[in-house]
Amino acid sequence: MSGGRTCLLFNGYTFFYRYKCRMGRKWCCTLFPKCKSHLYLDENNDILQISEFHEHVRNYLHKLNFYFSAQLITMVTGKQVLEYQGYTYYVQQKLKKNSRWVCTTYPNCKAYVRTNNNLYVVEKDTNHSHTKKVLYKTKTGLYTRL
Numbered sequence: 001m002s003g004g005r006t007c008l009l010f011n012g013y014t015f016f017y018r019y020k021c022r023m024g025r026k027w028c029c030t031l032f033p034k035c036k037s038h039l040y041l042d043e044n045n046d047i048l049q050i051s052e053f054h055e056h057v058r059n060y061l062h063k064l065n066f067y068f069s070a071q072l073i074t075m076v077t078g079k080q081v082l083e084y085q086g087y088t089y090y091v092q093q094k095l096k097k098n099s100r101w102v103c104t105t106y107p108n109c110k111a112y113v114r115t116n117n118n119l120y121v122v123e124k125d126t127n128h129s130h131t132k133k134v135l136y137k138t139k140t141g142l143y144t145r146l
């Protein structure tokens with residue numbers, strides 16, 4: 001992945017902006033052309049179409065080694081949240097061995113995950129009452145939802 005470019009995080013995979021066409025704005029997997037997965041977003045960055053067929057591990061896996069790992073990301077607001085399968089969570093309870101995270105739209109959404117100290121998800125209820133938001137990684141390395 002080229003450094004400094006804004007990329008988009010969706011479902012644990014990263015995408016870069018390629019071009020605008022009749023379908024919308026096309027974002028391709030950062031492993032393009034090896035991986036042909038792409039998303040189409042409209043002007044408001046809402047997802048129009050998802051074509052995901054990654055045959056590779058999620059881009060952050062080599063760091064964490066666990067398929068079910070979540071990752072801590074920092075939003076441009078300075079808030080640190082947990083990203084897991086495209087949803088964001090904030091810590092509700094921190095215990096010695098694990099933490100309980102609730103959806104950032106809590107109490108509107110009751111989804112939660114519990115992770116151990118390696119951010120491995122050990123327990124979860126991910127029935128979100130809303131759709132995924134697309135996260136963007138900005139040049140500074142912080143994330144935002146446009």
Ligand SMILES: [Zn+2]
Nearest residue numbers: 029035037054
């Ligand atoms: Zn891919």
Ligand SMILES: [Zn+2]
Nearest residue numbers: 103109111128
């Ligand atoms: Zn939720």
